[in-house]
């Protein structure tokens with residue numbers, strides 16, 4: 065049974081957290097995305113350049129103090145207030 069679980073997990077698409085640089089299944093990560101129109105949003109559905117941060121982990125709070133790493137990954141400064149909303153989600 066554990067082997068089957070491992071197989072299934074190995075097939076999940078992995079994304080790298082921009083804070084700790086560990087990989088994790090997409091479901092465990094919050095996705096910041098720079099949409100084609102240039103707006104940065106937190107979304108799983110919008111297309112564009114993405115940056116991921118672990119949900120339910122210290123990475124979430126570090127994202128507030130290390131927002132430059134997200135901005136660097138997206139190659140654009142984060143909009144004012146975006147990370148405030150992030151805090152409300154936790």
Ligand SMILES: [Zn+2]
Pocket residue numbers: 081082083084085086117118121123
């Ligand atoms: Zn992380």
